[in-house]
Amino acid sequence: MVDLLALQKHFILAHLAEGDVAADFTMGNGNDTLFLSQTVGERGRVYAFDLQESALISTRRHLEEQGAPQNYTLICASHHRLKEFIHEPIKAGMFNLGYLPGGDEKGITTKRATTLPAVEAALDILAPDGILLVAVYPGHDEGRLEGDMLAEYAATLSRYRICASRFQLLNSPSAPYFFIFEKAPDKPLRRPGRAAKNAARAARLAAQINEASRALAEEEGAEQ
Numbered sequence: 001m002v003d004l005l006a007l008q009k010h011f012i013l014a015h016l017a018e019g020d021v022a023a024d025f026t027m028g029n030g031n032d033t034l035f036l037s038q039t040v041g042e043r044g045r046v047y048a049f050d051l052q053e054s055a056l057i058s059t060r061r062h063l064e065e066q067g068a069p070q071n072y073t074l075i076c077a078s079h080h081r082l083k084e085f086i087h088e089p090i091k092a093g094m095f096n097l098g099y100l101p102g103g104d105e106k107g108i109t110t111k112r113a114t115t116l117p118a119v120e121a122a123l124d125i126l127a128p129d130g131i132l133l134v135a136v137y138p139g140h141d142e143g144r145l146e147g148d149m150l151a152e153y154a155a156t157l158s159r160y161r162i163c164a165s166r167f168q169l170l171n172s173p174s175a176p177y178f179f180i181f182e183k184a185p186d187k188p189l190r191r192p193g194r195a196a197k198n199a200a201r202a203a204r205l206a207a208q209i210n211e212a213s214r215a216l217a218e219e220e221g222a223e224q
Contacts, residue, residue, distance in 0.1 A: 004176060008133055011180050012092050015131040019043040020091035025079040025118060030059030032094045037068040046072040047086050049079045052108060079118040089127035097146055098137035109142055112149050129185035135178040150179055
């Protein structure tokens with residue numbers, strides 16, 4: 001059976017390494033924050049966001065209990081304000097939309113009005129060859145609408161700049177699923193193409209022919 005959580009980590013680890021910068025845009029109880037913190041290690045940095053003070057308390061306790069590196073900054077603010085707090089490129093970002101897991105207030109959930117600006121801002125600060133993962137929970141109305149909105153948005157992105165994919169169980173329509181947005185790596189310096197190489201070879205050959213012709217003309221002149 002497909003393990004969506006394991007699959008999410010598989011994609012993140014293909015882009016994120018020790019010493020990198022990452023962000024958890026929906027802190028919750030800190031499980032993704034812990035994963036990112038342990039992945040980037042002491043030399044890396046992790047930013048984590050949540051609107052609810054209870055999420056920061058729960059996450060801080062979880063990180064301390066698990067012995068996470070002291071490489072994280074916990075921020076009590078909406079994720080759509082991320083550029084106010086992050087002033088450097090990130091190599092990976094994670095959104096886990098919906099309600100705070102285990103929270104008492106089921107009325108507090110992520111909203112389309114801030115989710116889309118947050119995803120757009122996260123893509124803006126995503127480093128080349130970086131990844132943004134957005135988990136969606138369509139089991140409630142706002143979650144379903146968030147997923148529809150993100151699918152429409154993803155379809156508008158240039159495939160030469162962002163590779164947008166969706167991973168979903170087809171025979172379980174109410175089950176969580178996720179999008180990944182992978183930014184293209186920086187293009188390497190272009191090496192001379194075949195046409196340029198052929199032109200250089202032709203120029204060398206022409207120079208050799210000219211030199212041979214000049215030498216032959218000098219020999220004929222000497223004989224006369």
